Amino acid sequence: MKMLDTPMKSKPRTKILTGAMALLLVIGMAVVLQSKSSAEDQSSDKMQMKVPQTAMDHSAMAEHYQKKAAEYHADIEAHKAMLAEYKKGAVENPKMGENPHVKAERLHCEKYIKAAEALAAEAAESAKFHSLRAKEMEGK
Known part of the structure; x- marks a missing residue:
């Protein structure tokens, strides 16, 4: 007979899942913000990149x-x-x-x-x- 998840068992699991989701959200936002900044930097770098004379x-x-x-x-x-x-x-x-x-x-x-x-x-x-x-x- 299989036991169903009791409220005591599901609380730690819920906390872990919530923490993981929050971490992923923070990482995702950091990546998006960094990619915007990086894209701006790359466009200016590409315009300036030339063979040094x-x-x-x-x-x-x-x-x-x-x-x-x-x-x-x-x-x-x-x-x-x-x-x-x-x-x-x-x-x-x-x-x-x-x-x-x-x-x-x-x-x-x-x-x-x-x-x-x-x-x-x-x-x-x-x-x-x-x-x-x-x-x-x-x-x-």
Whole structure:
């Protein structure tokens, strides 16, 4: 005979679901706001992106890549914090292993963090290259 959910059993489940929905809503709003800001930044970046010809052009490119690296590092920290926060709200059952929702979120964040770290490293290398090239062109 199967027992129906009692009010005592459904309260924690309701709290978890409500918390998860609130977290998803907050994340969704952050993504929407960031994408609007990012779209505006990208449109101005695309208009300005050209092959650098002068030392000043290379310095500007170096600054651009330094900013991109900083943005990637901020994204990395945000995803690490998001994952930690998500783990706090999930109910763990040692008998069942890792909560499948936490696992999916963990895998997403780990994948995103790895990609952002690679992009940050590439941006830092590009910034270094353009800084050196600018100094070369200035004769330093």
